[in-house]
Amino acid sequence: MQLLYLLIEMVIKCVVVFAGLMLAVAYLTWLERKVLGHIQIRFGPNRCGPFGLLQPFADGIKAFFKEDLIPGRADKAVFVLSPMICIIAAISIFAVIPFGNQFTIPGTNWVVKLRLADIDVGLLYIFGVASLGEYGIVLGGWSSGNKYGLAGSLRAAAQMISYEVALGLSIVGVIILSQSLRLTEIVNHQAGGFWNWNVWYQPVAFVLYIICGLAEINRTPFDMPESESELACGFNIEYSSMKFAIFFLAEYAHMITMGALAVTLFWGGWQPLLPQLDFIPGIVWFCAKLFVFLFFFIWQRGTFPRLRYDQIMKFGWKILLPLTLINLLITALIVLLKG
Amino acid sequence: MIIPLLKGLGLTLSRFFSKPITVQYPEEKVPPAKRWRGIQYFEKDERGKTKCVACGLCMIVCPSQCIYIETAEDEEGKRYPLTYELDASRCIFCGFCEEACPVKAIFMGKGYEWVEGSRKPFLMTTEKLLEEKANNP
Numbered sequence: 001m002q003l004l005y006l007l008i009e010m011v012i013k014c015v016v017v018f019a020g021l022m023l024a025v026a027y028l029t030w031l032e033r034k035v036l037g038h039i040q041i042r043f044g045p046n047r048c049g050p051f052g053l054l055q056p057f058a059d060g061i062k063a064f065f066k067e068d069l070i071p072g073r074a075d076k077a078v079f080v081l082s083p084m085i086c087i088i089a090a091i092s093i094f095a096v097i098p099f100g101n102q103f104t105i106p107g108t109n110w111v112v113k114l115r116l117a118d119i120d121v122g123l124l125y126i127f128g129v130a131s132l133g134e135y136g137i138v139l140g141g142w143s144s145g146n147k148y149g150l151a152g153s154l155r156a157a158a159q160m161i162s163y164e165v166a167l168g169l170s171i172v173g174v175i176i177l178s179q180s181l182r183l184t185e186i187v188n189h190q191a192g193g194f195w196n197w198n199v200w201y202q203p204v205a206f207v208l209y210i211i212c213g214l215a216e217i218n219r220t221p222f223d224m225p226e227s228e229s230e231l232a233c234g235f236n237i238e239y240s241s242m243k244f245a246i247f248f249l250a251e252y253a254h255m256i257t258m259g260a261l262a263v264t265l266f267w268g269g270w271q272p273l274l275p276q277l278d279f280i281p282g283i284v285w286f287c288a289k290l291f292v293f294l295f296f297f298i299w300q301r302g303t304f305p306r307l308r309y310d311q312i313m314k315f316g317w318k319i320l321l322p323l324t325l326i327n328l329l330i331t332a333l334i335v336l337l338k339g
Numbered sequence: 340m341i342i343p344l345l346k347g348l349g350l351t352l353s354r355f356f357s358k359p360i361t362v363q364y365p366e367e368k369v370p371p372a373k374r375w376r377g378i379q380y381f382e383k384d385e386r387g388k389t390k391c392v393a394c395g396l397c398m399i400v401c402p403s404q405c406i407y408i409e410t411a412e413d414e415e416g417k418r419y420p421l422t423y424e425l426d427a428s429r430c431i432f433c434g435f436c437e438e439a440c441p442v443k444a445i446f447m448g449k450g451y452e453w454v455e456g457s458r459k460p461f462l463m464t465t466e467k468l469l470e471e472k473a474n475n476p
Contacts, residue, residue, distance in 0.1 A: 039351045042361045303351040304344070 005110065013116055021094055025252045026056035032252075032298045039302035063245035071238050073145030082143060083243045086136030086250035093129050093257040096122040098184045100270045100283035114270075114283060115184065122183040123175065126261060127168055130216065133254060134160040137218070140247070141235030152234025155224040155309065159215055162316035163222075167212035169324040173205045173331040174198050174265050187269030194273050199266040204327045206266045208320060210296075213258040215316070217251065220301040222312060259293035260286075371449050376434045378450040379425060379463070380471035382443060389465055390444035393420040397436035397445060405429035406436065420465060427453070428461035448475040 030045065030052065037044025045052030070079055100114030119125060134156060141153025175181060177198060178189040190197050199206045215222035226234035236247045263269060267289045270282030307315065362369055371377060381389045393410040411421035425436075434447045448471055455461060463471070 035355065038355045038359060041354055041357060041359050043359050043363070046363075299348065299351060299355070302355075303347045 009110075009112060010116075013112075017094065017099075017116055018091070021091065021253060021256065022249075024256055025249050026060070028252045028256065028294060029059070029248070030056050031294070032301075035295065035298045036302050039299070060245065063242055066241040068241040068243065069238070071145055074238065075143040075145070078139050078143035079238075080243070082136045082140035083239070083246040083250070084136070085139065086133055087246050087253070089129050089133030089136065090250040090253035090257065093126050094253070094260070096125055096183055097257065097260045097264060098187055098269060099260070099286045100281065118182065118184055120180075120182045123171065123181045123186075126257075127164075130254070130257075131160060131164055133250065136247075136250065137235050140239065141237075144235075144238035146238050148231045148233070148237045149235050152224075152226055152231050152237070155231075156218065156235060159218070159222065159224050159312065159316075162313060163212045163215035163320070166208060166316060166320040166324045167216055169321070169328055170205045170208040170212060171265055172328050173202045176328075176331055176335055177201055183264050183269075187264055187271060190268040191271050193275050194268065197266065197268040197271075202266065202327070202331065204323065205331075206262075208324055208327070209262060209266065212320060213262065214297070214300070215312070217254045217258050219255065219297060221304040221307055223306060224309060224312060255297055256290070256294065259290050259297065262293050263289040371451060375449055375451070376432045376437075376447040378427065378448045378453060378471055378474075379430075379436065379445055379468060380448045380475050381445060381465065381468040383469065383472065389420065389423075389469060390442050391420050391423060391440075391465075392418045392442050392444070393423070394418075394441060396439040396441065400435045400439040402433060402435065403429050403431050423465045423468070425463040425468065426461060427463050428458050446475070450474050 033055070034044040034052070045055040048054040048058045070076060095116040096119055098115040098118070102111050102113040104111050137156045138153045138160075141149040141151075141156065144150075174186065178186045180186060180189075186198075214220075218224070218226065224234075226236060231237070236244055239247060263286060270286045272278045272280060272282070272285050381391060384390045393408050395408050395410070398404075398406045398408050405426040407422070407424040407426075409421040410418055412418055432447065436445050437447050445468070450471065453461075
């Protein structure tokens, strides 16, 4: 009986998280267009439903009914596979993100933990799967049989290598502080008010994480693989219809996971701002903090121009990597001296 | 290096909270410019008929040759257009007809919204041109 209940709980949680994530992705595209619109002193989508709220569904239906082209020179199997790799990697990261504490179902003593999987190497899993997602982009551009696609995927590969290192090193400081790779323990370590959040103990790492995270999800100051103005959309140039939509979904899902990870590692996850405010459920806190990050990701997209390719490489290797190493050394030293 | 980045973020944030300057077209419209040359209309005389005396100057001056006139005389010996056809689908709205008209009968109006499913309805007759006056006070 216990096992059956556990199974039911897992299935319900999976469905809810998946549906919630997909809905969040859909409305993130809406939010992005809306926020960018207002930054550029226009309205953004506002015809489809009130405030354009039905726009994501209209876009989805449109993408679904468009013609699905596979170029003649494409490597067909890889071409079909790469959007799948992208979306699977982007979604499966969310399995280990703790988006709330636990609660007991009223009338029973069944405890529901608000996370899909609480594995003890959560961070390693996240970084492993996240870099798997880059393969989707690299293979997608390469298999298209298009020079722009190839250029985009080469850039994606180079960018992945140079920024993954700094991204990984930037969070080692957090791991040192909380002495664990398990995300729930990292969150519990930050309990008790916003002054206990890791962002105050690791401010440099936080900034570096945000920068490298933006590079990792190929967002605007670092959107080298799909720079519209020079590569005409880069790696996804030959993709159309639902395959393109899946790339798009994967990009936004990846953005949400990057934000969620930033919340978990630096902003105390589901922990409330002040200990007195813990009557508000943790999931609300988590979503509110995540929204701040997502807004920032969109906001900075509306502000900063794209870096030049060689500048990106230089920035990654000559500035970010040494900074993360110095930060790591100082953190380790302080922790060692404090005992 | 960091300050200009923050300044940029501040600028975009202030833009984000400012009111959009978009004119939402079907609901709101920008009035056309003072010298805008839109869909033509006929000025009426005191009897409510067209002022046109069918001299044919507009037909001659029209660069896209979209005006066709057949002349007739009424019982008082006054000339009037028996048929006056202006093919608005061929018209380039240059305004030469307005300039050429010696009796100030045809004018360029302000209208710019005219959509049809076929070419036929764009053929403006005397009646249509007189009706168009109502849209140009």
